Amino acid sequence: MRNTQATQLLFELSSPGRRAAVLPRSDVPDIPLDELIPVKYRAATAPKLPELSEPDVIRHFVNLSTKNMSVDTHFYPLGSCTMKYNPKRHERLSGLSGIVDLHPHQTEDSSQGMLSLLFSMQQMLGEIAGLPAVSLQPAAGAQGEFAALLTASAYFRDRGETRTRVLFPNSAHGTNPASAALAGFECVQLKSTPQGFVDLEELRKNLDERTAVFMVTNPNTLGMFERDLPEVSRMVHAVGGLVYIDGANMNAICGITRPGDFGGDMMHYNVHKTFTGPHGAGGPGSGPIAVRDFLAPFLPGPVIVQSTDATGSIRYALSNPDKSIGRVRSFFGNVRRSERQLPARQTEGCAARPAGGSLHARIRRVGESDQGFAGDHGDGYRQASARLWVPRSHSLFPAGGRGSANDRADRNRIERNARRVR
Amino acid sequence: MAYLVNTPDQQRQMLRDIGVTSISDLFAQIPGELQLQRPLDLPPPLTELELEAHLRELAAQNTVDGGRTCFLGGGAYDHFIPAAIDAIATRSEFYTAYTPYQAEASQGSLQAFFEYQSLICQLTGLDVSNASLYEGGTAVSEAVFMAMRATDRHKKVVILGSVHPEYRQVCQTYLQQIRCELVTIPTPNGVTDLELVAKTLDDQTACLVFQNPNFFGAIEGCQALCESARKVGALAIASVDPISLGMLSRPGDYGADIAVAEGQGLGIPLQYGGPYVGILACREEFVRRMPGRLIGETVDREGRRTYVLNLQAREQHIRRDKATSNICTNQGLMALRATVYLSLLGPAGLKEVAELCVRKAHYAASRLTAIPGIELAFATPYFKEFVIRCRDGVDGVLTKARQAGFDLGPALGKYTFPGLDRADQCCLVAVTEKRTKQQIDRLAIALGG
Numbered sequence: 045m046r047n048t049q050a051t052q053l054l055f056e057l058s059s060p061g062r063r064a065a066v067l068p069r070s071d072v073p074d075i076p077l078d079e080l081i082p083v084k085y086r087a088a089t090a091p092k093l094p095e096l097s098e099p100d101v102i103r104h105f106v107n108l109s110t111k112n113m114s115v116d117t118h119f120y121p122l123g124s125c126t127m128k129y130n131p132k133r134h135e136r137l138s139g140l141s142g143i144v145d146l147h148p149h150q151t152e153d154s155s156q157g158m159l160s161l162l163f164s165m166q167q168m169l170g171e172i173a174g175l176p177a178v179s180l181q182p183a184a185g186a187q188g189e190f191a192a193l194l195t196a197s198a199y200f201r202d203r204g205e206t207r208t209r210v211l212f213p214n215s216a217h218g219t220n221p222a223s224a225a226l227a228g229f230e231c232v233q234l235k236s237t238p239q240g241f242v243d244l245e246e247l248r249k250n251l252d253e254r255t256a257v258f259m260v261t262n263p264n265t266l267g268m269f270e271r272d273l274p275e276v277s278r279m280v281h282a283v284g285g286l287v288y289i290d291g292a293n294m295n296a297i298c299g300i301t302r303p304g305d306f307g308g309d310m311m312h313y314n315v316h317k318t319f320t321g322p323h324g325a326g327g328p329g330s331g332p333i334a335v336r337d338f339l340a341p342f343l344p345g346p347v348i349v350q351s352t353d354a355t356g357s358i359r360y361a362l363s364n365p366d367k368s369i370g371r372v373r374s375f376f377g378n379v380r381r382s383e384r385q386l387p388a389r390q391t392e393g394c395a396a397r398p399a400g401g402s403l404h405a406r407i408r409r410v411g412e413s414d415q416g417f418a419g420d421h422g423d424g425y426r427q428a429s430a431r432l433w434v435p436r437s438h439s440l441f442p443a444g445g446r447g448s449a450n451d452r453a454d455r456n457r458i459e460r461n462a463r464r465v466r
Numbered sequence: 467m468a469y470l471v472n473t474p475d476q477q478r479q480m481l482r483d484i485g486v487t488s489i490s491d492l493f494a495q496i497p498g499e500l501q502l503q504r505p506l507d508l509p510p511p512l513t514e515l516e517l518e519a520h521l522r523e524l525a526a527q528n529t530v531d532g533g534r535t536c537f538l539g540g541g542a543y544d545h546f547i548p549a550a551i552d553a554i555a556t557r558s559e560f561y562t563a564y565t566p567y568q569a570e571a572s573q574g575s576l577q578a579f580f581e582y583q584s585l586i587c588q589l590t591g592l593d594v595s596n597a598s599l600y601e602g603g604t605a606v607s608e609a610v611f612m613a614m615r616a617t618d619r620h621k622k623v624v625i626l627g628s629v630h631p632e633y634r635q636v637c638q639t640y641l642q643q644i645r646c647e648l649v650t651i652p653t654p655n656g657v658t659d660l661e662l663v664a665k666t667l668d669d670q671t672a673c674l675v676f677q678n679p680n681f682f683g684a685i686e687g688c689q690a691l692c693e694s695a696r697k698v699g700a701l702a703i704a705s706v707d708p709i710s711l712g713m714l715s716r717p718g719d720y721g722a723d724i725a726v727a728e729g730q731g732l733g734i735p736l737q738y739g740g741p742y743v744g745i746l747a748c749r750e751e752f753v754r755r756m757p758g759r760l761i762g763e764t765v766d767r768e769g770r771r772t773y774v775l776n777l778q779a780r781e782q783h784i785r786r787d788k789a790t791s792n793i794c795t796n797q798g799l800m801a802l803r804a805t806v807y808l809s810l811l812g813p814a815g816l817k818e819v820a821e822l823c824v825r826k827a828h829y830a831a832s833r834l835t836a837i838p839g840i841e842l843a844f845a846t847p848y849f850k851e852f853v854i855r856c857r858d859g860v861d862g863v864l865t866k867a868r869q870a871g872f873d874l875g876p877a878l879g880k881y882t883f884p885g886l887d888r889a890d891q892c893c894l895v896a897v898t899e900k901r902t903k904q905q906i907d908r909l910a911i912a913l914g915g
Contacts, residue, residue, distance in 0.1 A: 051577065053577075053581060053584070054581050054584070054585075054809055055584065062812070063812060063814060063815065064548070064550070064809070064810040064811070064812065064815070065548045065810045065811050065812075065815045066815070066818075067546070067815065067818040067819060067822060067899055068822075068899075070821070070822055070825050070826070071902060071903040071904075072825050072826055072828075072829035072903050072906070073829065074825075075825070075828065077821065077824070080824050080825070080828050080847075081685070081713070081714075081824060081847050081849070082847060085685045085714055085715060085847060086713055086714060086715065087711070087713065087714060087715050087716055087719065090712060090813035090814065090816065090817040091588045091589045091591075091711055091712070091716065091813060091816065092588045092813065093585060093588055093589070093808055093809075093811070093812050093813045093816065094585075094809060094812065095812045095813065095814070096809055096810075096812065098548075098550055098810065101550060101554075101806065101809045101810055102550055102553065102554070104809070105554040105557075105578065105802075105806060106554070106557065108573075108574040108575075108577055108578055109554075109557045109559035109560050109574050110559060110574065111573035111574035111577070112559045112560065112563045112571070112572055112573070112574035112575055113563065113564075113568075113571035113572070114558060114559050114560075114561075114562040114563040114564070115558075115562035115563075115564075116558035116559065116562045117558075117559060117562075120564060122564060125564065125565065127564055129562075130562070131467035131514070132467075133467065133514045133517065133518065135556065135561070137517070137518065137521045138737075139552075140521060140522065140525045141525065141529075142524075142525030142526055142527075142528040142529050143521075143524075143525045143528070143737070143738070144735045144736070144737050145544075145735060145736055145737075146528050146736060146737065146738040147536055147538045147542060147544065147736045147738070147873065148541075148542050148736070148738050148739030148740075149538045149539075149540050149542070149873075149875050149876040150528075150538065150738075150873060151868070151873075154528060154529065154534075154868075154873075155528050155738070156527045156528070157523070157524035157525055157526065157527030157528040158524070158527075158528050158738055160524060160527070161521075161524050164509070168508055168509075171506055171507050171508060172506060172508075183600035183601060183604065183740065183741070184600060184793070184794065184795060185794065186782070186792045186793055186794045186795075187600065187604070187792075187793075189792065190792055194639065194642075194643060197643060217783075218781070218782035218783040218784065218785075218786050218789065218794075219782050219783075219792050219794050221782075221786040221787035222782035222785075222786060222787060222789040222791070222792035223792040224787065225787035225788070225789075225792075226611075226640075226791070226792045227643050228643030228644045228645075231786070231787040268495070269495045269496050271495060271496070271497050271500075273500075274500070297493075297496070299502065299505070299506050300493055300496060300501060300502060301496050301500045301501050301502055302502060305500060305502065306500045322561040322562055322799065323561075323562060323563060323564050323565060323798075324560070324561050324563070324798040324799030324800075324802075325560055325561075325563040325564070325565065325566060325572065325574075325575035325578075325798040325799065325802070326564075326565035326566055326575070326579075326597075326759070326795040326796050326797075326798035327565075327598075327741075327795040327796050327797040327798040327799065327800070327801075328600075328740075328741030328743075328797045328798070328799060328800055329794075329795055330741070344639070369639055369642070370635055370636075370638055370639040370642070371603070371632060371635040371636050371639055372604070372636060372639055372640075373600060373601055373603050373604050373636055373740070374541060374601060374602060374603035374630065374632035374633060374636060374728075374739070375541075375542070375601075375632065375738070375739025375740055376738065376739045376740065377739070377740055
């Protein structure tokens, strides 16, 4: 039975004077506020937030949660973004004291456990990729792409080369061209073969000394393994370019084949797809990148390094690669996300190769694709969408916010449209 | 947990259903020479019980002698987190949900993000907020890109030296490839010299980026900064501490065009620096230049209120290389935490948190500066953190505090601040509402007060 009252907007549920969180009274000497912060710097009133009790808030969000479809409530056979069950223990462990409450400015001495964990993760991600140098900095896959492209660009600059173009097949995810543009490259989109693979002829025509990077997702966005990648890689390397593997579909091939072995020079992981970061209804992601040795000096920093001191004990430290492109975010990475990769791989043990647990996923990804599993995205998807007609955009502006006259006009127009459609 | 849940019989059945004989057939399209002919070289698998023990051991190495008291600041703060936030954010209907491309399957999260946007608009006093970005540093960079497009000025960005040094570094990384100059204005006195700002800004400048309270904890003259940006047609970008908005003037009040913030203080644990949440709000006229997701309210076929991803033509999945940003997702679960936090605190609660921070920080400053050899580095009003200058160098003070169980910092010597003298004698001290008078007194005593 749905509680529709509780899922009204917070501002509609608000009533003046209701409180949830209450803070302790100040225990320090009482000095007039005006003496501490001059009145000219202060707001005249507190921000107009809703006023609610804790049960109001809980009921609101618990009821909202029931309006979601999720892995824990439904089978979620989504093609492009690997929805899978994650062990509850991982969520719990990421909340351990000593992990969840660790301040990023704590000294290296008092963070050795965390640094050791992150170091072993770098090692494992390098091994799984077949690309040994890893940076955990990027906050999400898209930022991993961006960081890797900057890394490539710093490498070329270091060699005195100016390369201006990034190539990718037209089946590429939108983040590929968007990241390339953000990194200052010219984007060249190549048509694919009728079967949805990289078109070698088309690639040959577009490769030249301006080529910096060829970006490709493998298995590709249609779920098929790009079996010509070794040849693609030879062609790209022949003109001095680098090959980037978008790791979005890495889950399907983890432990079966490695980007570094099929021709990639750089890649990113999406830990919520390949390992056990939760999807979280859209983030947080975490997009570690793995690259070949010769690109390691250019990686975004800090990275974690291991050393042995005079007494023979192992120590971990944060370090910036020599010619690093710099930071791509503050602090070190989405640590609490990244850290889930460790439990995932350790429990699963990639040795368990023909992973029956992921059989479904793999059937969909790799096995069936030649027989047209590109349609994976098709029927289920359309069917679901067709149940509900959602008109485009009307009110961007929050309830209780501004622009309500326009909102009303828009709403009326949309309601008229809605009636017409019915 | 057992990952391989299907029995051999079930596996055989599944294979039969799809017409193949073995699991390796499923990988037949991967050429044999590309297949890895050995198991990955990884540590051996652990059961749930072993894994828990392993992680507990690592976690224990992170805290020396058990409980420590946190006076660390510099962009991440030890604020109080009401239990209701974890109760909501650990609901698996939220954390195991897919990104909300299918509106009909994601109404819960979409409404929560819509409410997040509403709350952020109230907090910043601006017209429109997106559904969140990665974190505070990248939010600054995204705002800078917005400003470059809005002003059609692509060659010069001005940032104050009092902005978080890591945000400045991120901005440098983002701008390095597109040959846009990032001009940093020195802030030797803890806040900004307005004349110097006016001299640096020109009609080629896309935006002026400042932080309030700034990295040193000090309160900037925001209104004047916004005015000087406006004079040359540049946008004013304010990076703020959301907790401070329980008391300090809001970006919309002092004329900022874009406000960004690190939202960690809003109910997100420290978790060694991430994941956090990047807040970005702006005036209405810039809405089509915004990066990332925007949630809008609409009605469905039956006339019911419904929430959808909005103005998607800005985004990478439609506009590709012409998108306003390459960001794909928002920071969903963290934005949810911030939403629940602000709902629980309300106007009165947020004001109380802000006031407690101010009062306790000032008490701590008075106790610490009574110690011979320690003084405030700057004579400016500050919010919840401040810089102390230690005559005999900062390392001794930090070590002494650490030995007594207190973490202070970061030391300013860790970063570069143009124009700042004797940075190696300075460090930050942050005091949140969680610190007690007793803890502050003990810290002062440990340092010789």
